[in-house]
Amino acid sequence: MSHREAGERLLQDAEILAEKITEMQYRLQPDLMERFGPIGKIRTKQDSQYSLSYLAESVLVKSPGLFTHYISWLKVLLAGYQVSTEDLEMNLQLIKEALNEEIEQPHREFLLEYLEMGIDVMKHMDTQASFIHASMPYGLEAKTYLQHLLDNKRKEAFEIVESELNDGATIRDMYRYIFQPVQYEIGRLWQRGQISVGQEHFCTAATQSFISRLYSRWLIGPNKGKKLVAACVGSEQHEIGLRMLTDVFEMEGWDTYYLGANFPNGSIVEAIKRHESDVIAISVTMTYHLHLAKELIERIRNHAETAHVKVMVGGYPFNIDKELWRTVGADGYAPGAEEAVAIAERLLNHPVSLDNVSTASE
Amino acid sequence: MPSDNEEIQRLRKTIEQLSDQLIRSKEQEERTLSAFSDMNNELVTLQRQLSKNNAGLESARQKAVASDESKSAFMAVISHDFRTPLNGILGMAELLALSPLSEEQKDSVIVIQEAAKLLLKLIQDLLDFSKLEAGQLRLEQGEVKLQEIMDYILRLLKPQIDKKRNRMIMDCDPEVAAVLEGDSTRITQILINLIQNANKFTTDGSVKVEVKLVRQQARTQLVRFEVHDRGIGISEEDQISLFEPYMQTEQGRSKEYEGTGLGLSICKSLVQLMDGEIGIRSKEGEGSTFWFELELGLHLVESKESAQLTVADETSDLTNDAKNDVGDATKNSSKDAPEQDARTLPILLADDNVINRQLVQLQLKKLGFTKLECVSSGEEAVNAFRDKTYSLILMDSMMPVMDGIEATRQIRAIEQDEMRPSTPIIAMTGNVMQSEKDKCYEAGMNDFIGKPFTLEVLDTTIRKWHSASKPVQILNMDVVREIAELNTDGSQTLLSMLLEMYRAETPGKIEDLRRHVVSADHKAAAETAHDLKSGSLSLGISYLSTLFSQIEKYAKQELTHQAEPLLDKLLPAYQAACGALQQANKS
Secondary structure, three states, X not given: OHHHHHHHHHHHHXXXXXXXXXXXXXXXXXXXXXXXXXXXXXXXXXXXXXXXXXXXXXXXXXXXXHHHHHHHHXXXXXXXXXXXXXXXXXXXXXXXXXXXXXXOOOHHHHHHHHHHHHHHHHOOOOOOOOOOOOOOOOHHHHHHHHHHHHOOOHHHHHHHHHHHHHOOOOHHHXXXXXXXXXXXXXXXXXXXXXXXXXXXXXXXXXXXXXXXXXXXXXXXXXXXXXXXXXXXXXXXXXOHHHXXXXXXXXXXXXXXXXXXXXXXXXXXXXXXXXXXXXXXXXEOOOHHHHHHHHHHHHHHHHOOOOOOOEEEEEOHHHHHOXXXXXXXXXXXXXXXXXXXXXXXXXXXXXXXXXXHHHHHHO | OHHHHHHHHHHHHHXXXXXXXXXXXXXXXXXXXXXXXXXXXXXXXXXXXXXXXXXXXXXXXXXXXXHHHHHHHHHHHHHHHHHHHHHHHHHHHHHHHHOOOOHHXXXXXXXXXXXXXXXXXXXXXXXXXXXXXXXXOOOOOEEEEHHHHHHHHHHHHHHHHHHOOOEEEEEEOOOOOOEXXXXXXXXXXXXXXXXXXXXXXXXXXXXXXXXXXXXXXXXXXXXXXXXXXXXXXOOHHHHHOOOOOOOXXXXXXXXXXXXXXXXXXXXXXXXXXXXXXXXXXXXXXXXEEEEEEEEEEEOOHHHHHHHHHXXXXXXXXXXXXXXXXXXXXXXXHHHHOOOHHHHHOOEEEEOOOHHHHHHHHHHHHHOOOOOEEEEOOHHHHHHHHHHOOOOEEEEEOOOOOOOHHHHHHHHHHHXXXXXXXXXXXXXXXXXXXXXXXXXXXXXXXXXXXXXXXXXXXXXXXXXXXXXXXXXXXXXXXXXXXXXXXXXXXXXOOHHHHHHHHHHHHHHHHHHHHHHHHHOOOHXXXXXXXXXXXXXXXXXXXXXXXHHHHHHHHHHHOOOHHHHHHHHHHHHXXXXXXXXXXXXXXXX
């Protein structure tokens, strides 16, 4: 398990290394201070630490895609802050130097291999297209909805959803064609520096409040079907996706319990027991939280009363690397809410054929 | 220049400070935003839980309601199933008692009757209790004559009291008004319950009933009823839960004292329903005093009684007047169809239970109704009705395959289709709950007798409907003939012209009339009814005119709402009249 050890080794020292790399970069590029000031320096240190964490996590689970994806995403993000490709390249070169100096063999070799792949990807420009198109179902409505949110017109935004519902649209379609793509689009706009963190928070909160206002319309009777507990690992704020997934399960007749983020592992296991859950859905957005998901799954498996429960994972890193769910020890993975229900049902009906399940998800 | 350098140094420092502040406030902002998002997430999660719990509670509530409904349906079925065989026992015993019997046989019959009556009372208790629980029990306000109630109870309970070698003493305060207002039946029920209770636990002693005036008000009297016994008494501990349902004390539960344990709970609920109070004073071994207090209205004898008389008089006048208005038509018809007419037509009895059929057959024979046809299902009843005319139909409401309610609906439909006069249908059923009665009336039944019924009840009901259903005369043929003789020279007869005009305007006017009656517009209703009456009379339409005439009378007395039941009869009567006129015109 050398990859694993190398990843863990890097995680330990990530913060010290980030500090060192930042100091070096500002010494080599004094203009950075003039361009970005002290804030910039703090940001550089944060970004370096994130990059190291992503690298570590990606090596840990033997999934180079995680790191390369992150680098191309970071490039777009930094461009929005006037950080050039050259600046980023310099930063990655310094990471390479630091790894050479600070990390002993054989760990160093694994880390450098993945890092090189990241540096290589950085040189190819990769732009993500908008998640909203007029040609999609409710595409125009989604577009207007987003615009209202960005204009702080919460009421008007909700009116769009309400009027569609009154005209016969299903709540599920609102989730699928308005809330979900708009949420992706908000993430993309923030990455490109077109909206602020504050706006991102506001839009997400607004959509959440609409979702909660709709609950009384459709949560109308206890479901007698299978049971699902849903949780995010770590202190993830990107929980709206899992929330929507849980609701889709509920609409499909499952009895669901949404725990959300900030739930200690022990309490999650406790909740699975209490609700006599058949399936647990675990969401990971930040790649550097992958190891937390793995810990949680181990804990569920080691507990006599929860060992039988089927574990499903989902979220950004699993979408990048389609085999990653196996590495964290899950029973299955789904790229979205709609697929998740089908896979969960297959997991319960054909508990042994994990491979088939994974095929179904692709 | 040193000062320039100093200045630069100072500015640089200021910039650094400002930057530092900026970073700190940015960090602060991000922390706040992230805390805000956390809070929001928690809020939405709570909201979701709340909605889910609400949905769960709502569904639990619905389940509870449904189970309550099924309980009440269960009670209805039980009540029916118990009453049907009891009906057989009581009816046969009554007939048996009327036949020549030896003394010993007579005693046996009495025992059968008493046992059956006790069983009937227990079922009544269960029904009352379930109705009280469901909040379905309604009070019937009327005159309360306490002396009469006491006399009745004394007569009724004398055998029981004698049996325990007890004496019953009645003491009524002369200050208590002779006639009060309240629910006489329920007050009687409570007193009987308490006295029976007292008698049950006393032997060779006395049961004393006292009625006292507690407080005199301008329009009411607060009356206290006390029932004293010298029985075993009740411990303080037991007194607390004595009025709870199914509660019986240790001794009360022993075999010697029978009962459901519902009696006192029903008494308490009834007293509470009448806004009164009930309680007990007792010491073990020294007897008990059960008491209850009720605020009863003073019967304002003069004004109210006379008012009631006037109303009653006017209604009876009214039917006479209505008949007079139609002129000789009805008088003729009653001559043509004397009262025996009803008796010459057979009665149809529909009941799936062979005991019941036999019993009712015997009862009817005893009452002198010899023409009777029996069927054992709703379907057979409908088929029989299709082929034959009956003076009256006695219909069991619960029968397999097609029940009496559906059969009634179909019979009413046949009547309408074939323009046959309406035949009185009387429901006979063991289920005496209001909802069952409503269902019977809704289907078009005319009356309702609960099983078991006595000869007297059966006789009164049948006679009431026989006399009410004198065959109606749709047309006064004298008038029709006169019009027919006044024929014009044209191709169309005068009668058909008049009929055409009548047809053009009447349905609209009937609709107007319906609206006026429903909205209680007395003046407009009276005018429209009068107009319709005159128009109909001039064409010789007699039965429909009597209906208009009755509505006009009610409207003139500003009692328009009382005319509402007549509304449904208008259209069938109108159709029947038009059909008959058409027929007359052809011939």
